[in-house]
Amino acid sequence: MNVRRRSSAAALAAIAVIGAATAPAVAADPSPSSSSSKSAPSGLYGTTDPQYDGVWRQSLALLAQDTAGVVPSSKAVKWLTEQQCANGSFGPFRADPAKACDAKTMVDTNSTAAAVQALWAVGGHGDVVEDALGWLKSVQNEDGGWGYSPGTPSDANSTSVVIGALTATETNPEDVRKGGKSPYDALLTFALPCAKDKGAGAFAFQPDKDGKLLPNADATAAGVLGSLGKGLVTEAGSGAKAKAATCSDADEPTREQAAANGASYLADALAKDGHLVSALGGSADQPDYGNTADAVVALAAQGGADRAAEPLAWLEKNAAKWAAESGPAAYAQLIFAAHATGTDPRAFGGTDLVEKLNATGPAPQGTTAKDTATASDADEAEKKDDDSPFGVWWFVGVCLVFGIGVGFLLSNRNKKQQP
Template identity: 80%
Template sequence: MNVRRRSSAAALAAIAVIGAAAAPAVAAGPSPSPSAPASGSSGLYGTADPQYDGVWRQSLALLAQKTVGLVPSSKAVEWLTGQQCDNGAFAPYRADTTKACDAKTMADTNNTAAAVQALWAVGGRGDAVEDALTWLKSVQNKDGGWGYSPGGPSDANSTSLVIGALTATESDPEQVVKDGRTPYDALLTFALPCAKDKGAGAFAFQPDEDGKLLANADATAAGVLGALGKGLVTEAGEKTGAATCAHTGKPTRDQAAASGAAYLADAVAEDGHLTSALGGSADQPDYGNTADAVVALAAQGGADKAAKPLAWLQKNAAKWAEESGPAAYAQLIFAAHATGTDPRDFGGTDLVERLGATGPATTGARVTDTATVSEEDGAKDEKKDDSSVGVWWFVGVCLVLGIGVCVGFLLSGRNKKKRQQP
């Protein structure tokens, strides 16, 4: 879920904090950034300026809370639903939700797919989910995939995120067809062949300007989950042997997932983490992408396949998450969930409590395997002070030939009357 980039004949400008919990980003708009609201005062998680990531971090926060059995604050859910455009799409942030979305509203597939997964999880927002899915299908590309911006070239990350939104809502991506092509057809075009010496089995974000596929760890983590038909939240898959890249020709979905997992396993084998760097700077640990890799490795071959990067995160990610905020805590919770790790004791850090402190208190919890928390008990938590966690990321800005193409991680044929209960 870190900031992606697309090569083009034009130079690409990107500014990002390495290792920050990445959100999909868009090119800076003409208007000044809105002031950041006080933590939890508006229902929004985090205190950083939400202009580029408000919907993303809110979606991940709500989804993470539901994943650990909590019932998110209704105020937090209403904040997210209030960001939706009338056509069903979501932009990174709308400062004035009383104004209708127009051609200047930078709606995108990534924020929309993330919001779909969050709103489906919290339940009771069937109309909002249905409208968002309808919009996503309306902007599907002819190759079967999606780009970050409507009409933009398909990429592995965006396509995988939408696949996750479809499967999370019990929709079959195979039935979402454009010009005879499905989302899986598009996704597999980004898989590198096993015969390639460097990056064998990885996924590329997009072909470069010469049409070549270049291995990208972030796209690979997203691609593995997409190929498996998984969303942002998933449990460990069936335990398998060591993943290998062994297919010839166009891979099947399972082969592409196994090959991608083999690439990720090799990438974290030495240090236990993925790395990233801005141009001219030394490689640095990439916490967000490492968390995504943990989820992908566990989903493809079982929790033990993610043991080394998981251990590295448990030892090193607490400070990163504290500085980065809601989305970072959510990513670590997803990694914990995928590996069967206790998110309340993640290397000594209670991720659930830390996430909760960045926004409005939860109102209770549903019945889980171990306990039931009543609404009354949950209401007591409203008394606790909301805490600020500081600026959690600085947006990556991509501008290619006048088109903003920035992407987050690593999100129909369904029954509209089907509703989940909150």
């Protein structure tokens, strides 16, 4: 809520008195809903078995709802907070939250970082967030990065999603160091040089068994966001913050240049069909909807919404069926893509992504101003209120003098402000 909205809300309140709101790693495709569980836990979004992606999909769902101006169900938020272990970590799913975590409880950095971003966004759970951040810092590797599980080698995806958790909570990743290394230092070690014939500018997930870096579109989308210090939800880059998406080597590449290099790789990979592809079990390449959505977010964050226009259009035309089959995390990824490009998630290729997401779990508590008008419309309306001599505080004066006309004035004023 910005200052103008707080002012308007306060004034309206005064008037009222006078008159009397494994799906780990960034963007792995969610599990298909065809394997739905008949006993999904109360408060959880989606009906598939949550064993491998419960916290991840719940976190994305809550974060997407908040992004779209929806106040999530308190039951859904409670489900997520109860998944936390006493040491601050989160795992994919704990069937019995009343039972304390032990050495056998599987916890990971991706679930924990996603939960941090979601709970910080919905607010009111500072202690949970603080404990989770403390755990993440305690399992940081000596190279400055994170692996999926504590003690495993760092990878681009895990390091990036933790960077997102740090920046979302207003923690500077540069200040979170281990062995003198920051998360950015670790992330840049996964960036391929531009001179490479194949995969120039991309990020690798990890070095292979021979120490070679192989291009990976999923890791590249994550690496672009991580290099920019962005989380799962981000705005489109613009002006001086947007660097041309051209691959350029340097003796000591900056993270901003690494992001531009990665965006260049993604743009090239998307150029042919407007979407990324993945091969499953040796079969022919298939459209990769989730990674394409993440690529849209990465391209928009790095260089502006226009650079993501083609893959965004492809998603609007083709992704509805995939999201319906895949569940809440898929709808969330599309909402993040819409948000990053300034696209209305309630009219995404004819699909209301917000309504569809809401329907996968407990009913939300309500909506905020973001959900009833576009950001530009809301800002413009508030600006007019602030700039006009006949703004909301003028109404307070009118009400003091003409108390009998309060109801009529408010009724007409509210009608005029409907989006």
